[in-house]
Amino acid sequence: MRLINRRPGPPAVAALAALPFVAVALIYASASAARRAENPQDRLLPAPAQILDTAGRLLFEPDRRTGDILFWIDTAVSLQRLGLGVGIAALTGLVIGLAIGLLPLARAGLASFVEVLSLIPPLAVLPILFLLLGLGETAKVALIAIGITPFLIRDMAGRTAEIPPEQIVKAQTLGASSLAIALRVALPQVMPRLIQSVRLALGPAWLFLIAAEAIASEAGLGYRIFLVRRFLAMDVILVYVAWITLLAFLIDRLLRYASRRFFPWAETA
Incomplete structure (x- = not known):
């Protein structure tokens, strides 16, 4: 049997999925042990036990100062x-x-503008946002929105344009207005794509959030x-990085579940 036609069973799928994580953990543990053998005070690669304690x-x-658990406040x-x-x-x-x-009027007036906006590096406008909106929450939220909105607009416009003419x-023949067509014909068909697009945009959204x-x-x-x-507190940094990764994974799974739950006919992933 050709390799391209071989499909693993459930136990093999689970083992293959776990294999890269186990490999990375073993490589890290080996590198950490090697560094600490040369320098017991090494802080660049803390031991796995130290990371768990942290x-x-x-x-x-x-x-001690505020009485709050800062980890959950940050989250x-x-x-x-x-x-x-x-x-x-x-x-x-x-x-x-x-x-x-x-x-067509909106396409003529906005499509090129959105295309140009999508080429602007969002992080380049961060200083401008801080100058215009201050250092509060508004600027941070605005950076995330500005960073991923052009991508979502272009993806939604492309999916809408794919709707069979x-x-x-037929909707116009039945007397539907433009708004009715948008709400009754187009919206149900683009909503699954919106969820998928948001899933793809979560990575950049996290990047903009952390940068701000x-x-x-x-x-x-x-x-x-x-x-x-x-302070070279790599044990704290690694815990936070692992937590961000887990949060991103859980949000992605939640969106995937929502897509399968509400739009099972469109879910293929």
């Missing part, structure tokens, strides 16, 4: 910023994308990582 301290021990603050930014971007991308995909013509928090913030996951880096 994780327990961060998750459960309150701060809540970052998730709030991320949720607002992605939510605003998704709504904007959906509305403008539908307009560009359905209305026959459906638009690192530059100007008093709480947040990115803020904490860049705060402790000056």
